[in-house]
Amino acid sequence: MTATVSAAAISKNFGAYQDTAIREPVIITKNGRPRTVLMAYDDFVRLTKRLRIVQRTEDLSDLDIAEIERSQMEPGHEHLDAELTKHAAK
Known part of the structure; x- marks a missing residue:
């Protein structure tokens, strides 16, 4: 949960x-x-370092690859397909 407070409240009880x-x-x-x-x-x-966990695809097991291939995108994210297509063409 995120707290939301006024600037006045912050100054009174920083x-x-x-x-x-x-x-x-x-x-x-x-x-x-x-x-x-x-x-x-x-x-x-x-956040400023944009911490990323990177794993090389060559380090994935056959099981990991099979799970990725079976995965489905949640509804509402179909617009991302266009991004993949756009970047794959480059």
């Missing part, structure tokens, strides 16, 4: 919201609209 931000992002609003986010430093580093 320490408590810092503690909350360690557990979950805190959305800070101004005039009722989301404006900034207070988050844990580790989360920020992870």
Whole structure:
């Protein structure tokens, strides 16, 4: 769950919201609209480095490959097929 608080509330009790931000992002609003986010430093580093888990396809087992081949995309993501087709043509 993400906490949402006003900028005024943040300024009155910043320490408590810092503690909350360690557990979950805190959305800070101004005039009722989301404006900034207070988050844990580790989360920020992870997001800015775009942490990725990479596995080479040649390291996949036959079972892994079979499972990938059997997989189905969830409904609502069909637009991504066009992206694959577009990038495959390059």
